[in-house]
Amino acid sequence: MSYQSVFNATATAIKGGAVPLAAPIEGQQSIMATVLCCNCGVPIDGTSGLSMCYDCIKLSVDITEGIQRESTLNFCRNCERFLRPPNQWTVAQLESRELLALCLKRLKGLSKVRLIDASFIWTEPHSRRIKVKLTVQGEAFVNTIIQQSFEVEYIVVATQCPDCAKSFTANTWRATVQIRQKVPHKRTFFYLEQLILKHNAHRDTISIQETKDGLDFFYSQKNHAVKMLDFLSAVAPIRTKTSSELISMDTHTSVRSYKFTYSVELVPICKDDLVCLPKKLARASGNISQLVLCSRIGNSVHLVDPATLDMTDLQPTTYWRTPFTTLNTSANLTEFIVLDIELTGLTKGKLALADATIARSSDMGRNDNTYYVRTHLGGILHPGDTVLGYFLSNVNFNHELWDTLDQRNVPDVVLVKKSYPRRKKNKGRNWKLRRMAKEYNEMEDQGNSMSSKQRQLEADKVERDYELFLQELEEDPELRGTINLYKQGNSQNSNVQKTRVSGMEGVETAEPAAEPEEDYEMSGVDKMETDNHVDNEEDDDEEAEGESLPDIGLEELLDEIDELTLEDGYHSD
Secondary structure, three states: OOHHHHHHHHHHHHHHOOOOOOOOOOOOOOOOOEEEOOOOOOEEEHHHOOOOOHHHHHHHOOOOOOOOOEEEEEEEOOOOOEEEOOOEEEOOOOOOHHHHHHHHHOOOOHHHOEEEEEEEEOOOHHHOEEEEEEEEEEEEEOOEEEEEEEEEEEEEEEEOOHHHHHHOOOOOOOEEEEEEOOOOOOHHHHHHHHHHHHOOOOOOEEEEEEOOOEEEEEEOOHHHHHHHHHHHHHHOOEEEEEEEEEEEEEOOOOEEEEEEEEEEEEOOOOOOOEEEOOHHHHHHOOOOOOEEEEEEEOOOEEEEOOOOOOEEEEOHHHHHHOOOOOOEOHHHOEEEEEEEEEEEEEEEOOEEEEEEEEEEHHHOOOOOOOEEEEEOEOOOOOOOOEEEEEEOOOOOOOOOOHHHOOHHHOOOEEEEEEOOOOOOOOOOOOEEEEEEOOEEOHHHHHHHOOOHHHHHHHHHHHHHHHHHHHHHHHHOHHHHOOOOOEEOOOOOOOOOOOOOEOOOEEEEOOOOOOOOOOOOOOOOOOOOOOOOOOOOOHHHHHHHHHHHOOOOOHHHOEOOHHHOOOOOOEOOO
16 A cells, blocks of 8 residues: 555544544643734733734723813803803812713713723812823724723813803893891891701892892792792791783794792791780680780791790781781890799690799899789799890880780780890800801982991991890700801801802801701890890809800801802802
8 A cells, every 4th residue: 555545544534533633641731822022022822813912002002092181161250160061050069070070071082982980180279270080991903902091181261151141231130039027127037048048048049139128039030039939938927929020022923021029028026026916816816815925936926825825826828817016026125033933833845834923123122023923934934033024014005906905914024035144245156157148239228318327327236136146046946956057166256257159148157056946936036135234243244154144065066167068069259
C-alpha cells in the first residue's frame, strides 16, 4: 500500500471518529494563546481580536468626544433662580440635586454614552463657576467597553427673569389682597405676619406694601391671590369683598385682561378685649352672659364668661350680620394685687373658677379699698401675685350695648390675666423672629401730608406695639406654640438684623419664645401700659423677673435662620 493511500485512509478514519485525537496529559493546564500589545508590549488575550491592552485603549480612544466641556447657566440675581430651558425658572441651591440635574440637561452629546457618576467639584462661591466631574461608559471598539472621567465647567451668567423684569415696571400685578383691621394698634398684623412666614403663604407674592391700616399683597396671577384668601380664612375671622377692573380687550378675539382686588377685613376684636354681646346674640350662643372676655382668636372668636366659665365661638358670618364694637381693650387694663383666693372646684380645661380678694396697686398704702370678684384664673393666681383686669366700678361707657346691661349684676372688676415684671431694655432676649421685608406705600404718605414729627410719633407707636407683642410671646406659651422662634445667636442685644429671603422677606431679631401649644391668638396682644405700676428699684426688679417671668428653654427655639430658610431659597444680597 502506498504512502498516499495510507494517509487518505487515516484521515478518513479520524474524520469518522474511528481514531481518537490525542487527549491532553492529566494534570497539564491548557495554555491560552497571547499576543503582545502593539503599544506597550504587555501580553494580552490573542483571541479577543484586539491589538492593544485596556489601558492603551483608554489612552488612545476618547469616548467623550462630542460632549461639551464648557456650558453656561442663566441665573437671575433678584429672585436667585436658574433657567431651565426653554423658559422655566427654578430655585436650586448650590451643590444640590436640582442644580446637578439642571447642569446635566444643559450638556449636548451626553446621550451617546452611559452616565455612571456625577458630582460637584468645589469652587469659590463668588467665582461664578460651577464644575462637575462626570464618569461615563462607552464602546471604543466592537464588544469593547471602556470607562472614562472628565470635568465640565459651567459659567453662571447673570440675567433677569421675566417675572423680575415685570416687577420693576408699573402696573404689572394682576391681583392684590388688601388686609385691614379697624383697631388702633398693629399687634394683629405682627402675629398674622408670623403665621404667614411659618406656613410660607407669601411665596407667590411679587410685592408686599405696608400701609397705615394694614398690608397689601400683590400677585402676578389671580389663583395666587385666591390661595392667600384660603389661608387667611383658615387662621383668622375675616370677610372678603372682590372687585375687578378691565385693563385691556382685544376686539378681534374678545380676550379681556382684568385686575382683581380682594378686600379682606378682620373682625375688630382682639384677645383679652372686654365684649358686650347683644341680648339676642347672647341667647343664641347658649344663653351666655352679655359681658364676656375674648380668650383667643382663631378662624372664629372664642369668648368666655369669667364668672361661670361658659364658652362660645363667635363665627365671622354671625358677627358680620350683627357687627358691634368692643367695650374695652387691653390698653386700659389696670393692675391689681391678689390678697386672697379660694377655688370653687369648677374647672374647664386650663381654666379654674375661683373667688379672689384684690386691691388696686395704686391704692396700696393709701386706703383699704378691696374688691371681691369671681375669676376664671384660679389655676394660676396665688396670694401676692399681680393681675391685670378691667376696673368697672363707677365707670360709664359711651356704648349702646352697655346701657342694655343690668348694672346690678355688673362686677366691679373683671380680671383678665396674670402680670409679670417687665424686661429691662438693656437685657437682651435669647431668641428672634423672622420679619417680612415690606415696602412702605409712599403715595398714601404723600396723600396724608404728615409732618416729620407725626411720622416719628407713628413710628414710635408701632415700635411700642411690637414690643408689647414680644412681651405677650414671653408670657403666653399657647401663643408661642403657633409660630416659629429662632435662636438669637451671638448678637443678643441687636434689635434688628435683616437678610433677604425669597425676594420678599427679611429676618429681624425679636425676643423670647415659649412653650408650644395648639391654638393661637390673634393680635389683641395685651397692651400693658401699667401707669399705676411702680418699679423704682432695678435690683429688685431683676430678682423678681428671674423668679416670676416664664423661662424660655432652648428646646423651644429653632436653629439659626440661615440654616432653616433653604425651603424659601436663602438669598444674600
